[in-house]
Amino acid sequence: MNGKNITDMTTGSPAKHILKFALPLLIGNLFQQLYNMVDSVVVGNFVGKNALAAVGSCGSMNFLFFSLSSGLAIGIGIIVAQYFGAKDEKNVRSTIANSYYVLIAVSLLVSVIGILAAPGLLRLLATPDNIIGDSILYMRTTCIGIAAIALYNGIAAILRALGDSRTPLYFLIVSSIVNVVLDLTFVLSFGMGVFGVALATIISQAVSAVSCLIYAYHKVAYFRLSREELKPQSSIIVKSFQLGVPLALQNSMIAISCMVLQGVVNSFGDTVMAAYTITNRIEQIVQQPFGSLGAALTTYAGQNMGARQTERVKKGFVQCTFIVLIFSVVLIPVAYLFGKNIVGIFVKEQDVIDIGYRALRITSLCYAGLGMIYVPRALLNGCGDTGFSMINGFTEVACRILYSQIFIRIPVLGYWSIWITTGATWITTALVCVARYFQGKWKLKSIVTHPPAAPEQESAEEKFQNA
Numbered sequence: 001m002n003g004k005n006i007t008d009m010t011t012g013s014p015a016k017h018i019l020k021f022a023l024p025l026l027i028g029n030l031f032q033q034l035y036n037m038v039d040s041v042v043v044g045n046f047v048g049k050n051a052l053a054a055v056g057s058c059g060s061m062n063f064l065f066f067s068l069s070s071g072l073a074i075g076i077g078i079i080v081a082q083y084f085g086a087k088d089e090k091n092v093r094s095t096i097a098n099s100y101y102v103l104i105a106v107s108l109l110v111s112v113i114g115i116l117a118a119p120g121l122l123r124l125l126a127t128p129d130n131i132i133g134d135s136i137l138y139m140r141t142t143c144i145g146i147a148a149i150a151l152y153n154g155i156a157a158i159l160r161a162l163g164d165s166r167t168p169l170y171f172l173i174v175s176s177i178v179n180v181v182l183d184l185t186f187v188l189s190f191g192m193g194v195f196g197v198a199l200a201t202i203i204s205q206a207v208s209a210v211s212c213l214i215y216a217y218h219k220v221a222y223f224r225l226s227r228e229e230l231k232p233q234s235s236i237i238v239k240s241f242q243l244g245v246p247l248a249l250q251n252s253m254i255a256i257s258c259m260v261l262q263g264v265v266n267s268f269g270d271t272v273m274a275a276y277t278i279t280n281r282i283e284q285i286v287q288q289p290f291g292s293l294g295a296a297l298t299t300y301a302g303q304n305m306g307a308r309q310t311e312r313v314k315k316g317f318v319q320c321t322f323i324v325l326i327f328s329v330v331l332i333p334v335a336y337l338f339g340k341n342i343v344g345i346f347v348k349e350q351d352v353i354d355i356g357y358r359a360l361r362i363t364s365l366c367y368a369g370l371g372m373i374y375v376p377r378a379l380l381n382g383c384g385d386t387g388f389s390m391i392n393g394f395t396e397v398a399c400r401i402l403y404s405q406i407f408i409r410i411p412v413l414g415y416w417s418i419w420i421t422t423g424a425t426w427i428t429t430a431l432v433c434v435a436r437y438f439q440g441k442w443k444l445k446s447i448v449t450h451p452p453a454a455p456e457q458e459s460a461e462e463k464f465q466n467a
Helices: 014-046 050-058 059-085 089-126 127-145 144-162 168-188 193-219 234-264 272-308 309-344 350-364 366-383 387-407 414-439 460-466
Strands: none
Touching: 014 168, 014 272, 014 309, 050 059, 050 168, 050 272, 050 414, 059 089, 059 234, 059 272, 059 366, 059 387, 089 127, 089 144, 089 234, 127 193, 144 168, 144 193, 144 234, 168 193, 168 234, 193 272, 234 387, 234 414, 272 309, 272 350, 272 366, 272 414, 309 350, 309 366, 350 366, 350 414, 366 387, 366 414, 387 414, 387 460
């Protein structure tokens, strides 16, 4: 049995498949954000704004280290989706087997690097002396959990590639509940402060990883591998890195640019740092519908590329674009009318609330740009055009660094340049992603080998591109 939630997305209504697939992802992503949300709320309200700033100062670096393994997980999922769409069961199983070696090796290496490099990186970002101790402790502790994150993300990516977005959600909900309970226990009952929050996070991540692995083995036949199938295959490992490394580098470059911007934030002191941490948490929630839609589109595009149905891929892009634009417009009045109340959930200091509210009003005007990064990028990834990910990552790096250095030199902007930089970066990056989609190169990027089409079956566009 291959699991009751396995779905073939190469037939039927594109919109129905994408939305049905995206809803569990959205719920799961929102629960996943509880890790960060609860950390911030508990630390901000029960430890103080300095501790909140310490947790926030690690955000971009943690994202950097986590992205190296999560990028590979996404790449593995793309391979599985295309082979599944092509009805190639043998290579689906081979990809799953070799994913273990890739994810475990990379995550262990990244963990060691993160633990050793934490002090130097935090000082490089000009982290204030009054919070650097807590920042180092938080970062080192969370780095211990990278292997668990990689394992969960890998299994979840494979299940989603097979059209099952529900199962990872169930285990993520359990993990989130564990995280909330441990957060409150470690901080309120044991007074463990920042360390307690980090420890709660890695324990809950381990719970989700182990639970998901046990389920997959017992319920999905593709995961029950023979000893012969578990032998490493260089061709699959190479493909995993070919697709996953560009995605990892994209996320890494984005993380590096966020670290540069974090250095600008840190120069304004702990009040602005706390406000920036809060707006980041809110933006992470806003991104969840976009990310969920994008993840659904990646699987949808992957399966249909494997089945050579590019017209269905195009339909998925158009429908997702429409959804993003509607959602983005709706969020603007929410930010303006209720932004102060939302920011007030995280912290009690009025000066932090005032800055966070005004910052939220700035970035809310650019949410459409943020959404239109996710949709074309997800489609391109699903089609196998992950090489563009590095271009996309470089675009974000260049924009975030360039804009921050330009805007910060305009005296009237002051620390508002931080959030103006964020919005301008979203819009510019979105334009680059959309342009790549309309170039049409993604149509030729499938990793699944098909017999060449007969000359009379090739379209004029294909003849031109093949020439």
